[in-house]
Amino acid sequence: MVDALIIGAGPAGLFAAHELSKNSKLSVTIVDWGQEIEKRTCPAFETGKCIGCKPCHIMCGLGGAGGMSSGILNLRYDIGGDLSKLTKSVPKAEKLVKEVDDIFVEHGAPNEVYGMDSEGIEELTRRAAAAGIKFIPIPQRHIGSEYLSDVINSLRRTLESRGVKFLFNSRVERVGKGEVVINGKKIKTKYLLVAPGRVGADWFAEQVKALGVKLTHGPIDIGVRVEVPAVVYEPVVKVNYDPKFHIRTKTFDDFVRTFCTNSQGFVMEERYDDHVGVNGQSLRAKKSQNTNFAFLVHIELTQPVTDTTAYGQSIAYLATTIGGGRPLLQRLGDLRAGRRSTWERIERGHVVPTLKSVTPGDISMALPGRVVTDILEGLDRLDKVAPGVASDSTLLYAPEVKLYAMQINVGQNMETNVPNLFVAGDGAGLSRGIVTAAATGLLAARGIIEKAAA
Numbered sequence: 001m002v003d004a005l006i007i008g009a010g011p012a013g014l015f016a017a018h019e020l021s022k023n024s025k026l027s028v029t030i031v032d033w034g035q036e037i038e039k040r041t042c043p044a045f046e047t048g049k050c051i052g053c054k055p056c057h058i059m060c061g062l063g064g065a066g067g068m069s070s071g072i073l074n075l076r077y078d079i080g081g082d083l084s085k086l087t088k089s090v091p092k093a094e095k096l097v098k099e100v101d102d103i104f105v106e107h108g109a110p111n112e113v114y115g116m117d118s119e120g121i122e123e124l125t126r127r128a129a130a131a132g133i134k135f136i137p138i139p140q141r142h143i144g145s146e147y148l149s150d151v152i153n154s155l156r157r158t159l160e161s162r163g164v165k166f167l168f169n170s171r172v173e174r175v176g177k178g179e180v181v182i183n184g185k186k187i188k189t190k191y192l193l194v195a196p197g198r199v200g201a202d203w204f205a206e207q208v209k210a211l212g213v214k215l216t217h218g219p220i221d222i223g224v225r226v227e228v229p230a231v232v233y234e235p236v237v238k239v240n241y242d243p244k245f246h247i248r249t250k251t252f253d254d255f256v257r258t259f260c261t262n263s264q265g266f267v268m269e270e271r272y273d274d275h276v277g278v279n280g281q282s283l284r285a286k287k288s289q290n291t292n293f294a295f296l297v298h299i300e301l302t303q304p305v306t307d308t309t310a311y312g313q314s315i316a317y318l319a320t321t322i323g324g325g326r327p328l329l330q331r332l333g334d335l336r337a338g339r340r341s342t343w344e345r346i347e348r349g350h351v352v353p354t355l356k357s358v359t360p361g362d363i364s365m366a367l368p369g370r371v372v373t374d375i376l377e378g379l380d381r382l383d384k385v386a387p388g389v390a391s392d393s394t395l396l397y398a399p400e401v402k403l404y405a406m407q408i409n410v411g412q413n414m415e416t417n418v419p420n421l422f423v424a425g426d427g428a429g430l431s432r433g434i435v436t437a438a439a440t441g442l443l444a445a446r447g448i449i450e451k452a453a454a
């Protein structure tokens with residue numbers, strides 16, 4: 001029997017363990033499906049092609065989904081989810097972000113914070129506003145992929161020195177009241193904190209439904225990955241490494257945003273059980289001539305149909321079918337002209353795709369017309385801030401679909417309606433980023449400590 005068992009060694013689980021081991025005498029064990037960080041390795045980093053490892057090294061293991069990323073800490077309470085909705089107070093949410101950031105710095109995150117160049121930000125904000133776009137300035141700390149494993153291992157050492165135990169390569173098969181099942185073996189626990197990230201979200205939703213936990217569908221984001229010559233986006237990434245632009249489109253008044261910018265990076269294929277998708281990455285050792293970013297339309301469904309996940313999945317299946325099992329690639333000029341792209345047309349453009357295992361085709365046959373209109377209108381608008389973004393040669397890869405976890409209904413202490421079952425992070429639909437996930441871990445740990453003291 002352990003006092004507190006945590007599922008998931010991502011930011012949510014690690015920061016919960018940090019708080020529990022610092023401020024309580026509860027025994028803590030963290031279980032993770034993946035491995036120690038130094039054993040995590042992804043073939044797609046070399047080839048751009050996912051071969052479907054189980055567990056996926058990118059998503060699973062010590063450090064969680066961001067463990068192999070460049071570790072950008074977005075130091076705003078309302079980026080990667082809105083913490084103030086959980087804390088019911090903006091100052092409390094801001095304080096949480098600072099606490100998370102301080103712990104990262106204590107464990108070796110670099111001191112510099114980017115996105116604070118007030119002159120550059122002012123100018124970019126002005127240019128964006130003139131184009132009817134909201135630029136969201138975000139102070140960001142870049143841990144960098146070369147340091148991230150050191151920071152995470154430092155956190156692990158601190159936790160182990162305080163008695164926290166780690167079980168790697170251990171997939172929790174079932175969650176019950178006060179117990180979990182791993183490899184057919186039951187482990188009893190007084191408090192269970194489930195932080196399984198996006199990779200464990202669907203499994204977890206099934207588990208909690210069986211336990212009678214209340215959950216709701218969250219919104220989804222659907223769109224494309226845009227690839228442009230790095231020089232085109234250079235003036236923007238110089239001011240903010242991962243610039244966030246928020247756009248309301250003309251025809252539908254839909255919300256479109258930029259997300260996950262990879263300067264001189266590569267577009268990557270993501271392979272799921274039944275569909276493909278795209279993402280982006282920047283590599284330490286290898287640079288491309290291009291910059292890519294996600295351009296996503298926000299979709300919420302209202303009564304009587306609220307299952308955004310099923311809607312997003314059906315779009316992803318359709319895109320996969322049209323792409324013959326590969327992501328679709330189209331030049332923006334071809335999409336505008338209503339014709340499919342071919343390799344010959346792509347070669348005529350001046351952007352060389354960084355992902356080659358794609359099918360040149362017609363994105364308008366895969367994504368809903370409304371989404372395509374939003375993308376075309378949004379890119380035309382963004383072109384006023386970064387001229388060249390909406391050039392005919394600009395490459396669009398589809399589908400980029402962000403399906404978030406179903407949102408588990410929790411109180412401020414992250415406890416569900418099942419007593420002593422706490423949740424945190426992306427897998428519970430409470431966050432969408434490293435800092436916010438870690439912050440929900442702190443909240444859950446405080447909830448457990450409070451309960452244990454009562």
Ligand SMILES: Cc1cc2nc3c(=O)[nH]c(=O)nc-3n(C[C@H](O)[C@H](O)[C@H](O)COP(=O)(O)OP(=O)(O)OC[C@H]3O[C@@H](n4cnc5c(N)ncnc54)[C@H](O)[C@@H]3O)c2cc1C
Nearest residue numbers: 008010012033061064065066072172197200425426433434
């Ligand atoms: C490639 C990539 C790059 C990213 N870069 C950034 C970035 O720069 N900045 C940023 O803010 N965000 C980034 N993110 C998002 C960020 O990583 C996540 O928002 C964050 O890690 C979520 O934290 P979490 O603790 O909720 O879950 P996760 O980090 O996903 O961790 C969940 C853990 O639970 C484990 N798990 C799941 N199910 C089970 C089970 N049944 N049994 C045992 N263990 C299980 C998994 O193995 C995993 O290790 C990135 C994501 C990816 C995929």
